[in-house]
Amino acid sequence: xxxxxxxxxxxxxxxGRISILNCDYTNSMFDYFLWYKKYPAEGPTFLISIxxxxxxxxxxxxxxxxxxxxxxxxxxxVPSQPGDSAVYFCAASTLNTGKLIFGQGTTLQVKP
Amino acid sequence: xxGVIQSPRHEVTEMGQEVTLRCKPISGHDYLFWYRQTxxxxxxxxxxxxxxxxxxxxxxxxxxFSAKMPNASFSTLKIQPSEPRDSAVYFCASSPSGSxxxxxxxxxxxxxxxx
Numbered sequence: 404x405x406x407x408x409x410x411x412x413x414x415x416x417x418x419g420r421i422s423i424l425n426c427d428y429t430n431s432m433f434d435y436f437l438w439y440k441k442y443p444a445e446g447p448t449f450l451i452s453i454x455x456x457x458x459x460x461x462x463x464x465x466x467x468x469x470x471x472x473x474x475x476x477x478x479x480x481v482p483s484q485p486g487d488s489a490v491y492f493c494a495a496s497t498l499n500t501g502k503l504i505f506g507q508g509t510t511l512q513v514k515p
Numbered sequence: 516x517x518g519v520i521q522s523p524r525h526e527v528t529e530m531g532q533e534v535t536l537r538c539k540p541i542s543g544h545d546y547l548f549w550y551r552q553t554x555x556x557x558x559x560x561x562x563x564x565x566x567x568x569x570x571x572x573x574x575x576x577x578x579x580f581s582a583k584m585p586n587a588s589f590s591t592l593k594i595q596p597s598e599p600r601d602s603a604v605y606f607c608a609s610s611p612s613g614s615x616x617x618x619x620x621x622x623x624x625x626x627x628x629x630x
Binding site: 405409435437444445446447448449452489492494500501502503504505 | 519531546549555556558559560561565570573578606608610612617618619620621622623624
């Protein structure tokens with residue numbers, strides 16, 4: 404009954420290329436989506452978010468796309484850098500609960 | 516700002532022992548969350564508090580787990596008795612009320628190993 408799913412446990416890309424991380428959700432009541440990045444031995448840190456009323460949000464090298472009809476969001480990192488190697492979690496929330504539901508995470512490795 | 520503080524960072528204990536994890540949220544934050552991270556299930560929300568009151572504990576695995584927030588600057592997660600399957604990294608996070616981005620701030624985590 405996982406409401407937020409990241410079906411790819413890992414992804415490996417070459418430095419300078421695009422990294423695309425995917426996330427699917429089942430609950431149509433989610434109204435806010437976030438991506439977190441986690442390095443080993445550290446807590447997750449916020450990366451970028453998007454409201455359900457938008458379909459794209461961009462912040463530097465990071466862009467999040469939301470396809471509500473498909474209940475799918477993706478994180479694009481362009482260009483990818485070795486320092487981007489980390490575990491990426493997508494998360495979703497419903498209005499006013501303050502509660503986030505996280506996916507299982509995708510480990511990104513960017514090779515020099 | 517010191518961020519969310521968790522202690523201990525690492526805990527190794529024997530099955531059957533009581534384990535207490537501690538968290539100090541960021542000052543002024545009204546929400547506090549406890550998560551567990553495992554390879555299989557990723558980050559699972561165990562329980563969260565708003566203004567020191569537990570709001571949703573549906574993620575607490577069983578009665579062996581309990582959490583308290585006696586004041587705005589301190590929370591504990593207790594496992595009694597502990598079992599090997601409780602081995603995981605436990606995170607505490609906090610967030611302010613009215614946060615437009617729903618962003619939560621995580622502590623560094625406590626790695627629990629139950630042998």
